[in-house]
Amino acid sequence: MEEKIIEYDIILKSDLQEKGTIDLDRIAFLAKSISNIAKGALQMRLGGISNKQGKKPSFLDKALNIRLKGIKESSTLLQLESPTFASSIKAIQVNAFQPEVAEQLPNQTPMSLFMLAYQEAFDDNDSEKNLLDKALVKNLKDLKSFFRSNNEELIISNRGSLPELHLKKSDFNRIKVLENSIPDPQNVVINGIIDILEHSKSKVTVKTEQGNLLGNITNKFQQETIKDFWGKEATIYGVGHFKPNGKLSYVEIDRIFEATEEDKYFSKIPFSESTIQQITRQTSKNPTKNWMNEIAGKWPSEESDEEFEKLLKEL
Numbered sequence: 001m002e003e004k005i006i007e008y009d010i011i012l013k014s015d016l017q018e019k020g021t022i023d024l025d026r027i028a029f030l031a032k033s034i035s036n037i038a039k040g041a042l043q044m045r046l047g048g049i050s051n052k053q054g055k056k057p058s059f060l061d062k063a064l065n066i067r068l069k070g071i072k073e074s075s076t077l078l079q080l081e082s083p084t085f086a087s088s089i090k091a092i093q094v095n096a097f098q099p100e101v102a103e104q105l106p107n108q109t110p111m112s113l114f115m116l117a118y119q120e121a122f123d124d125n126d127s128e129k130n131l132l133d134k135a136l137v138k139n140l141k142d143l144k145s146f147f148r149s150n151n152e153e154l155i156i157s158n159r160g161s162l163p164e165l166h167l168k169k170s171d172f173n174r175i176k177v178l179e180n181s182i183p184d185p186q187n188v189v190i191n192g193i194i195d196i197l198e199h200s201k202s203k204v205t206v207k208t209e210q211g212n213l214l215g216n217i218t219n220k221f222q223q224e225t226i227k228d229f230w231g232k233e234a235t236i237y238g239v240g241h242f243k244p245n246g247k248l249s250y251v252e253i254d255r256i257f258e259a260t261e262e263d264k265y266f267s268k269i270p271f272s273e274s275t276i277q278q279i280t281r282q283t284s285k286n287p288t289k290n291w292m293n294e295i296a297g298k299w300p301s302e303e304s305d306e307e308f309e310k311l312l313k314e315l
Contacts, residue, residue, distance in 0.1 A: 002087070003083040003084070003087050004083060004084045004086060004087075005081050005082070005083050005084075006081065006082055006083075006084060006109050006111070006112070006158055006161075007069070007079065007080070007081045007158065007159060008079075008080040008081070008082065008111045008156065008157065008158045008159075009077055009078070009079060009080075009155075009156070009157050009158075009159065010030075010077070010078040010080065010154060010155070010156050011075050011076070011077050011078075011154070011155040011156075012075055012076040012077075012078070012152070012153075012154055013075045013152065013153040013154075013155070014075065014076070014148070014149070014151075014152045014153075015149070015151060015152075016148050016149060016152065017075075017076055019073050019075055019076060020071065020072065020073035020076055021071075021076060022071065022076050022078070026146065027068075027078075029145070029146055030143075030146055031066075031068075033139070033142060033143045033146065034066065034110075034111070034114050035064060035066070035110075036139045036142075037113075037114045037117055037136070037139045037140060037143075038064055038066070038110035038111065038113050038114045039060070039064055039110075040117075040135065040136040040139055041113035041114065041116065041117045041131065041136065042060075042063065042064065042085075042110065042113055044131050044132070044133065044136060045101045045105060045113075045131065046089075047203065047214070047216060047250075048214040048216075048249060048250040049133060049135075049216070049241055049250045049252070050132075050133050050135045050136035050139075051135040051136075052216065059088050059089060062088045063085055063088040063089055063110070064110045065082060065083060065110070066080055066081075066082045066109075066110050066111055067080065067081050067082070068080055069081050080111060082109040082110050082111045083109065084106060084107055084108060084109050085105050085106055085107075085108055085109065086106035086107065089105060089106070101131075111156075111158065112158065112162060114156075115156055115158070115162055115165045116131075116162075117131070117132065117136065117140060118140060118165055118167065119163070119165065120132055121137065121140055121174070121175055121178055122171070122174060127244070127245050128243060128244075128245060129178075129243060129244045129245075130243065130249070132178075132243075132244065133182070133241055133242075133243070133249065133250070134179065134182040134183075134184065134185070134241070134242075137175060137178055137179045137182060138179055140175050141172055141175040141176055141179055143167070143172070144169060144172035144175075147168070147169040149169070150168070150169050150170060151168075152168065152169065153166060153167065153168050154166070154167040154168075155167075178244060181244050182242060182243070182244045183242040183246055185239050185240060185241050185242070186239070186240055187237070187238070187239060187240070188237075188238065188239070188240035188248065188251060189235060189236070189237050190206055190208065190213065190235070190236050190251065191208070191233065191234070191235045191236075191259055192206040192207050192208040192209075192213070192233065192234070192236075193206070193207040193231065193232065193233055193234075194206060194207075194226070194229040194230060194231070194232060194233075194234045194236075194256070195207065195230065195231065202216050202217045202218075202223050203215070203216055203217075204216075204217060204226065204253070206236060206251070213248065213249075213250070213251055214249075214250055214251075215236065215238065215250065215251040215252070215253045216250075216251075216252055216253060217253045217256075218238070218252050218253060218254055219253070219254055219255065222253070222254075222255065222256055225256075226256065229256055229258075232258075232259075233259040234256050234257060234258060234259050235256070235257045235258075235259045235260075236251065236253050236255070236256050236257075237253070237254055237255045237256075237257070238251045238252045238253040238254045238255070239251065239252040239254070
């Protein structure tokens with residue numbers, strides 16, 4: 001299939017950088033940040049997690065191709081080009097729970113995924129943020145180090161088909177809040193019907209009473225024995241990754257067991273809340289109470305988790 005190339009412009013507005021120039025170390029940092037974010041955003045679409053461990057798929061390097069085409073004056077303007085994913089990624093490799101992603105991905109590029117990741121992070125109307133996880137949001141936040149002053153601005157565009165992305169140092173405060181709102185990965189135990197995805201030895205779905213979960217088997221021995229559980233009820237143990245709203249979105253599966261009657265308890269999908277979410281939920285019960293006054297000077301302190309939970313309930 002013939003490559004379709006999309007061109008992008010990155011404008012750096014800065015009083016600290018001579019027009020038409022950019023320090024080599026800044027180009028290197030920017031290039032690494034864009035690549036890390038594009039890779040994480042692509043892996044979210046392919047498998048539901050941005051920092052999947054293990055052997056890197058052979059197609060990944062080709063799929064993440066971004067080239068610097070030139071530098072022009074206009075503040076400083078970097079011209080980039082990137083091929084669409086149509087020639088490097090097959091539809092069968094896309095996250096099975098998001099068919100709309102499979103439709104969109106062939107016409108997207110690594111640069112468009114970079115732009116879309118920030119747009120999703122800044123979208124206050126999108127509480128689900130299905131294509132972000134904590135590791136990817138951290139990569140978004142890390143770009144803050146590129147900026148040398150509060151007045152510098154990056155403007156990224158692809159000449160019309162996507163809204164321009166404007167980034168300043170102050171914007172990363174919102175990214176930090178988003179990162180803090182996402183619960184950390186934690187060990188989970190889940191009971192459900194096991195099904196394997198086509199064309200994959202390690203990806204499985206777990207059908208629970210509340211819906212389907214996507215998982216990846218990290219244990220090589222279990223990858224060989226998973227066929228014994230196809231279509232059967234089983235209990236999985238692994239590390240769960242959560243969305244910003246606290247819902248479990250993905251499980252790195254370490255072990256799979258034959259289900260017992262007692263395991264029915266685990267048929268409910270776990271839900272997790274960050275500290276910020278706990279405070280928000282508790283204060284919504286007492287909207288007239290100023291919770292900041294209640295915890296000012298008290299937290300953070302030396303409380304145990306149990307003591308802190310008690311404090312939240314008292315707000």
